[in-house]
Amino acid sequence: MKTVVLATSNKGKIAEFKELLKDFELEVKGLDEYPEIGEIPEPGETFLENAIIKAQTVANITGFIAVADDSGLEVDALDGRPGVYSARYSGEDATPAKNNSKLLDELKGVEEAKRTARFVCVMVAATPDNIRIQSRGDWDGRIAFELSGDEGFGYDPLFFDPELGCVAAKMTRETKNSRSHRGKALRALMAQWPEFQKKVHG
Numbered sequence: 001m002k003t004v005v006l007a008t009s010n011k012g013k014i015a016e017f018k019e020l021l022k023d024f025e026l027e028v029k030g031l032d033e034y035p036e037i038g039e040i041p042e043p044g045e046t047f048l049e050n051a052i053i054k055a056q057t058v059a060n061i062t063g064f065i066a067v068a069d070d071s072g073l074e075v076d077a078l079d080g081r082p083g084v085y086s087a088r089y090s091g092e093d094a095t096p097a098k099n100n101s102k103l104l105d106e107l108k109g110v111e112e113a114k115r116t117a118r119f120v121c122v123m124v125a126a127t128p129d130n131i132r133i134q135s136r137g138d139w140d141g142r143i144a145f146e147l148s149g150d151e152g153f154g155y156d157p158l159f160f161d162p163e164l165g166c167v168a169a170k171m172t173r174e175t176k177n178s179r180s181h182r183g184k185a186l187r188a189l190m191a192q193w194p195e196f197q198k199k200v201h202g
Helices: 011-020 047-062 083-088 096-106 173-179 181-191 193-201
Strands: 002-006 026-029 065-075 116-126 132-143 159-161
Touching: 002 011, 002 047, 011 026, 011 173, 011 181, 047 065, 047 116, 047 132, 065 083, 065 181, 116 181, 132 181, 132 193, 173 181, 181 193
Parallel strands: 002 026, 002 065
Antiparallel strands: 065 116, 116 132, 132 159
16 A cells, blocks of 8 residues: 655545545545644745645655645635635634635625636645656636535635535535545546656656
8 A cells, every 4th residue: 555645734635635535545644644744834936836845845754755735716806816825815823714704805895707716726746756746726616705604614615616506615525526626636646646656666
C-alpha cells in the first residue's frame, strides 16, 4: 500500500480527498498525523506557487509522496478577490463565518447576474526527489444573497451552483465531489498518476 500525505489538517478536505482517492489503493494520511510539521507558510502570489511550496515541504519532511492543493474563491465583481487570500479574507483571525460575512458586505447592492464567481483548485503531487505533477479544476457559480445549508465548509453556504439550483452547503458529499473544483483537479491529477508512478520508480 503506497502512502500519500495530504498537506492539510482540514478534516473536511481530508474526508473529501479520501473519498476521491478510494479507488487508487493508497494509504491517505493528513498533517494531523504529523503535528511536528506545524503550519506551512503560504507566501505565494498564485494558487500554483502555494501548492508547490506545501507539497514539496511535506514530501521533504515525511519522505512520502505529498499532495497539496491551494484553492480559493474568485468573485468577478471583486476583481477576482478573495483569490489566494480566501482562507484569511477577513484578517489574521479569520473564520469561515467572518469571511462569509465580509463577502456579503462587499457584494451589497450587486445584482444577481453580476455575482458570478468560481472556486479554483490547483493541485500538486511531489516526491522527496522533486518530481512533480500538477492540475487545476474550476467550479463556476455565483454568490447567493444569504447563507444556507449545513454541509461542506468555507464559502459553501454562499456558493450557488446554477445547474443544480442549490448552494454547495446543501449538496451531499458525492454530488459535491462530482461538481467541485477539488474533485476536478484531483481527477485530472489522478489521470497523470500512472505516468507519475513510472517516473518515481524509474
